[in-house]
Amino acid sequence: MAEEPxxxxxxxxxxxxxxxxxxRDRNRRDGLQVHCRECVAEYSAAHYRRRREALGKPVRERVDVPAGHKLCRMCGEIKPHSEWHRNATASDGLSTRCKACRAALGREDHLRRSYGLTKAxxxxxxxxxxxxxCICLAAVPAHVDHCHETGRVRGVLCFSCNAxxxxxxxxxxxxxxxxAYVEGNAWKPTLVAPGVYQLPS
Structure with missing residues (x-):
């Protein structure tokens, strides 16, 4: 037994x-568990490893993270808390993914919901x-263009051409x-009725 009270x-x-x-353990006479927190944590880690290996699933290795930082399991990077959104329901008060990974997932979800496309x-x-x-043949394509009537995806355009x-x-x-106007062939419409214009031949 322990010598000190x-x-x-x-x-x-x-x-x-x-x-x-x-x-704490209310079922014990002294109100404490019989194994220390460190030993319980080691047992839990070993049990977790055995269970995951039995299911044929990958085992996440324990990573030492400095104070004020958190490991993003999606990108595998350790980032400061400023790179995470708040989540009041989480044990550490932070989201499970960093801001960059959440943004990337949001873009992928938008592609799937709006256009039925995967990132690939x-x-x-x-x-x-x-x-x-597809239109200017110069700028980087970043915006998926689709027909607003049929929903069919036509291509990927730059911001300016899409706008x-x-x-x-x-x-x-x-x-x-x-x-035609840009090419110098400006047409002068002739008003033939209210709201109706006659085009030049």
């Missing part, structure tokens, strides 16, 4: 430790375009007139 012997490691080193399918579409915007199509409301005739 504020100490207790762990039945597993046989060390005399302060009572704070033992978790979107990347394959960009590769089939030669890695450039331009939106401004033209996907009307091919308006886009053709804009092209």
């Amino acid at each position: 504020d100490a207790k012997e762990c039945r597993k490691c046989r060390r005399d430790l302060p009572t704070a080193a033992f978790a 399918e979107r990347d394959a579409l960009i590769a089939s375009q030669g890695g450039v915007c 331009a199509l939106g401004q033209f409301k996907d009307q091919p005739e308006a886009i053709r007139r804009a092209a």
